[in-house]
Amino acid sequence: MTIEPTAVIHDIGYRHYDGVRLGRGRATLALGVQSLRGVFGLGRTIRAKIMPLLLAAIMLMPTVVSIGVMALAKQFVMPYSQYAVFMQAVIAVFLAAQAPYLVAPDLRFRVLPLYLSRPLTVTDYVVAKLAALTVALFCLMAIPITIEFVGEMLIDMPMPLHTGDFLGALGGTVLRAVLLAALGVALASFTPRRGLGVAVVIAFYMFTAAVSGLFYAVLASTGRDDVAPWALLLNPFFLVDAVQSSLFGTEPATGEGYPPGVASCLILLAVIALAVTGVLLRYRKAAS
Amino acid sequence: MTASATPCFATEGLTKRFPRVTALDHLTVAAGTGVTGLVGANGAGKSTLIKILLGLVPPTSGSASVLGLDTATQGLEIRRTVGYMPEHDCLPPDISATEFVVHMAQMSGLPRTAARERAADTLRHVGLDEERYRPMGGYSTGMRQRVKLAQALVHDPRLVFLDEPTNGLDPQGRDDMLALIRRVGTEFGISVLVTSHLLGELERVCDHVIVIDGGRLLRSSAIREFTRAEQTIAVEVEEGQRQLADRLTGGGETVAVQGRLLTVQVSPDDPGRTYDAVRDAVSDLGLSLLRLEQRRGRIEDVFKEPVA
Numbered sequence: 001m002t003i004e005p006t007a008v009i010h011d012i013g014y015r016h017y018d019g020v021r022l023g024r025g026r027a028t029l030a031l032g033v034q035s036l037r038g039v040f041g042l043g044r045t046i047r048a049k050i051m052p053l054l055l056a057a058i059m060l061m062p063t064v065v066s067i068g069v070m071a072l073a074k075q076f077v078m079p080y081s082q083y084a085v086f087m088q089a090v091i092a093v094f095l096a097a098q099a100p101y102l103v104a105p106d107l108r109f110r111v112l113p114l115y116l117s118r119p120l121t122v123t124d125y126v127v128a129k130l131a132a133l134t135v136a137l138f139c140l141m142a143i144p145i146t147i148e149f150v151g152e153m154l155i156d157m158p159m160p161l162h163t164g165d166f167l168g169a170l171g172g173t174v175l176r177a178v179l180l181a182a183l184g185v186a187l188a189s190f191t192p193r194r195g196l197g198v199a200v201v202i203a204f205y206m207f208t209a210a211v212s213g214l215f216y217a218v219l220a221s222t223g224r225d226d227v228a229p230w231a232l233l234l235n236p237f238f239l240v241d242a243v244q245s246s247l248f249g250t251e252p253a254t255g256e257g258y259p260p261g262v263a264s265c266l267i268l269l270a271v272i273a274l275a276v277t278g279v280l281l282r283y284r285k286a287a288s
Numbered sequence: 289m290t291a292s293a294t295p296c297f298a299t300e301g302l303t304k305r306f307p308r309v310t311a312l313d314h315l316t317v318a319a320g321t322g323v324t325g326l327v328g329a330n331g332a333g334k335s336t337l338i339k340i341l342l343g344l345v346p347p348t349s350g351s352a353s354v355l356g357l358d359t360a361t362q363g364l365e366i367r368r369t370v371g372y373m374p375e376h377d378c379l380p381p382d383i384s385a386t387e388f389v390v391h392m393a394q395m396s397g398l399p400r401t402a403a404r405e406r407a408a409d410t411l412r413h414v415g416l417d418e419e420r421y422r423p424m425g426g427y428s429t430g431m432r433q434r435v436k437l438a439q440a441l442v443h444d445p446r447l448v449f450l451d452e453p454t455n456g457l458d459p460q461g462r463d464d465m466l467a468l469i470r471r472v473g474t475e476f477g478i479s480v481l482v483t484s485h486l487l488g489e490l491e492r493v494c495d496h497v498i499v500i501d502g503g504r505l506l507r508s509s510a511i512r513e514f515t516r517a518e519q520t521i522a523v524e525v526e527e528g529q530r531q532l533a534d535r536l537t538g539g540g541e542t543v544a545v546q547g548r549l550l551t552v553q554v555s556p557d558d559p560g561r562t563y564d565a566v567r568d569a570v571s572d573l574g575l576s577l578l579r580l581e582q583r584r585g586r587i588e589d590v591f592k593e594p595v596a
Contacts, residue, residue: 019402031395034394
């Protein structure tokens with residue numbers, strides 16, 4: 001008995017593509033989305049998912065505690081505007097772990113020439129990577145405070161809602177995401193080795209945090225109270241906190257006060273501009 | 289070879305100087321559709337030429353165009369319609385060939401669904417089967433070269449630049465890759481510019497060959513002209529070599545004895561006559577034929593000729 005084939009595979013040869021070809025913008029968007037997914041380990045191996053998801057979970061823990069305290073003790077303990085400063089070590093570890101993933105493999109495995117042989121420019125590539133990391137950091141920092149705010153709305157508290165503080169914190173989160181993404185990509189893109197990139201970013205954070213704290217302590221103890229607040233701005237998290245409190249009127253996280261708001265804003269802009277320029281120059285060089 | 293209306297690419301006095309070295313020196317050359325070979329020793333300027341044609345590196349002087357587009361001002365347009373397979377390794381090890389080629393198709397502007405279809409099609413055409421779902425870190429050199437070729441073809445370009453595609457392959461892999469390149473040029477209808485420092489392998493797949501050395505043009509002509517001059521056939525018989533030689537010479541053929549081999553010059557006007565004469569002579573004399581093969585003039589000879 002012979003079995004009649006129910007399906008036959010035909011070799012129809014090479015077919016040309018005559019569908020739509022999207023522009024540069026859409027290609028950049030696709031790269032950005034792919035990078036953003038990759039930051040959280042989506043579309044990557046299980047091993048690559050552990051770190052970002054674990055850190056994202058840790059970021060939610062103060063939210064859980066805060067909602068618990070609000071529900072049981074009717075007390076507001078965790079101001080939205082100070083969440084990031086409080087959790088700065090976790091955010092810094094996330095940045096150090098994920099920024100090198102975005103840029104190092106393309107340099108190390110020399111994938112960059114393939115991108116540049118397509119209708120993408122160096123600037124498109126850099127914009128996509130910076131945008132992906134910015135959005136990732138924004139989600140990491142904004143989701144916990146948003147959940148906390150929803151919790152505050154749902155729990156009947158004796159005091160009015162901290163809406164102003166929440167919105168100010170969201171504004172500050174945007175600025176912080178942009179600054180950290182620019183710094184992270186700038187530091188990570190200088191080495192094609194991912195491990196080294198992680199070390200450089202975390203070392204940069206620890207160095208700025210330590211130097212900032214040390215200078216502040218020395219200056220304050222020697223009675224130079226007028227200069228001491230400037231030392232705080234060396235830490236990127238306090239720099240953004242200073243800008244946030246001057247632009248959106250939130251409480252300073254240090255309780256010590258910062259130098260005049262305009263100065264903080266200018267420093268923030270200068271640091272972002274410097275980092276982005278550094279990345280662009282780095283990639284112009286890598287491309288040629 | 290007649291030049292087509294818009295050449296695949298053309299350069300005019302193209303010069304590229306780096307601080308320490310001149311990569312291209314007043315190169316003026318053009319190539320039509322089909323498979324074009326670009327031959328030169330390492331450092332002859334092949335890769336630099338490709339980068340200029342992609343619009344990624346500006347020339348020091350001179351101009352170049354690809355598919356009628358100016359490389360200096362229309363680089364983006366060029367890169368939309370051409371594909372590029374670099375010489376170096378360019379595959380991240382931790383993702384699969386499918387994911388990688390889909391991503392690269394999207395980077396060329398294909399929507400995601402179209403990118404998926406094209407990637408599957410292209411990987412099949414280059415001969416990558418089930419292994420395309422495995423991470424590329426475990427691939428052999430032959431498989432890696434196929435993926436590199438697939439990412440250059442996935443957006444269905446009109447022209448592909450293949451930089452040393454046979455590099456690092458074993459003889460079998462080399463043959464497969466050359467056959468694939470020939471298919472791209474003929475069956476797929478995509479023009480190809482393929483570089484190699486090995487002259488012999490290009491004559492098997494190219495319609496046209498450009499030879500550069502030290503950034504200067506040595507020769508550019510159709511493959512027929514490279515190989516036409518010295519068409520000979522080699523004949524080896526068990527015994528009676530002398531009889532055969534006498535018989536062929538008597539018939540008006542030009543015969544030379546090289547050890548155990550007889551080389552017979554193929555008549556340029558009537559090649560069939562020579563082949564028939566050899567066949568008839570061997571048959572009539574009742575000799576045991578051991579070997580009968582075509583010998584062609586090799587592209588290597590270009591380097592032996594004085595520069596015109």
